[in-house]
Amino acid sequence: MDSIALLSPTDVNTIRRYVRTKYAPLSGDRQAEIVADAIRRTLQRRLPELPERMKHRLVDQLISRCLIGERRDVQPDDVLDMFAEWEDDGIVRKEQLMAPILEWMNELSPGRWSEAQLTSRMVRRKAGSPTVVPEKTEPLTLSEGRWRSLTGETGRLLRKLISPVPAVAALALVIVCSAMIIMQLNPKTINETQQPEVPPVMSAPPVELPDIGMPPWLKYAEVDADVLKNYLKSRDSLLVDEPFFGSIMASARHNDIHPLLLFAITGQEQGFVPRSGKDATRIANNPFNVGHSWMEYNTDTRDSADIASRLLVKLAKSRPDGAEPFEWFNRTYAEDPLWSIGVQKIFDKLASLPNITKAE
Numbered sequence: 001m002d003s004i005a006l007l008s009p010t011d012v013n014t015i016r017r018y019v020r021t022k023y024a025p026l027s028g029d030r031q032a033e034i035v036a037d038a039i040r041r042t043l044q045r046r047l048p049e050l051p052e053r054m055k056h057r058l059v060d061q062l063i064s065r066c067l068i069g070e071r072r073d074v075q076p077d078d079v080l081d082m083f084a085e086w087e088d089d090g091i092v093r094k095e096q097l098m099a100p101i102l103e104w105m106n107e108l109s110p111g112r113w114s115e116a117q118l119t120s121r122m123v124r125r126k127a128g129s130p131t132v133v134p135e136k137t138e139p140l141t142l143s144e145g146r147w148r149s150l151t152g153e154t155g156r157l158l159r160k161l162i163s164p165v166p167a168v169a170a171l172a173l174v175i176v177c178s179a180m181i182i183m184q185l186n187p188k189t190i191n192e193t194q195q196p197e198v199p200p201v202m203s204a205p206p207v208e209l210p211d212i213g214m215p216p217w218l219k220y221a222e223v224d225a226d227v228l229k230n231y232l233k234s235r236d237s238l239l240v241d242e243p244f245f246g247s248i249m250a251s252a253r254h255n256d257i258h259p260l261l262l263f264a265i266t267g268q269e270q271g272f273v274p275r276s277g278k279d280a281t282r283i284a285n286n287p288f289n290v291g292h293s294w295m296e297y298n299t300d301t302r303d304s305a306d307i308a309s310r311l312l313v314k315l316a317k318s319r320p321d322g323a324e325p326f327e328w329f330n331r332t333y334a335e336d337p338l339w340s341i342g343v344q345k346i347f348d349k350l351a352s353l354p355n356i357t358k359a360e
Contacts, residue, residue, distance in 0.1 A: 004108060005073035006046045012039060012067065023217045025351045034216055039063070043074065048104035050097070058082055076108055080121060214316035215325055220256045225249070227356045228263070237272035244284045244301045251305035257312055262305060264347035268339060
């Protein structure tokens, strides 16, 4: 079979570098989560059209065996090997898998595979696979009246599902594999210079993940309150005082909005509300100018912050693929076409404050 990698360590490093650059303000752990999700989705999209449950299982095993265990490319052959090993699984039936696998293989190598060839390939692999003897465990139990009343295919599958399984061993394996994935992806926990050189391969074209919804770097994240307050003090901001500061922070947490985004909006709308300004206390009740302005709508800071946050969340849900988030918010939030530029500059300024990201 042609050496076309479905996913390679080089692809992983490319994804990692991209996330580090695009999501630089986020913590290392958050970046690792984004990388892990991107790797899983990239690999999943390159697999045959199968039920989601089976795809998730296949992705987990391919990552564990190839990328982590053997530190090599994921090849189409690995997918066939996995399916061959699943052949006697009580849930997965070979005849249900052959058609989508055959179609997928012929997409990779047009006209090369017949059903007979694919069957022969999987049988050969099955014959060479080691036999795994399951541990003896107590079977899972369900209410007798619940499962005995099921007949036909549903009943057969359910009875297979509740047959004895090494639950403790399976749970331990999941925990170990999860830890290994995080260690592999988090740059803080692995020395990349010690990884072996990866020979060049013919990698499949990278899959661009959709850039829609609220970007992860604009969702809630812990920030150092003292650092932020010191900056607000340098701007003579009344928002450093309570209940104003705490109300904005609480709203950000409740609505899953980055607190620096909310403060950036107050900076654009009201210059962070200088305490020496006229009507400063009333403006601090609505520094987001929701309801047209603080003069027309004036309740309290938590209420106005919640309204602003909910609007941003609503707008983010409809953000098209690739649309710049600040510009997308600008279309509805403000009439000033330069609003997005101002908010983004202030957000970037706040995000660049030394030690603003709270250590986890």
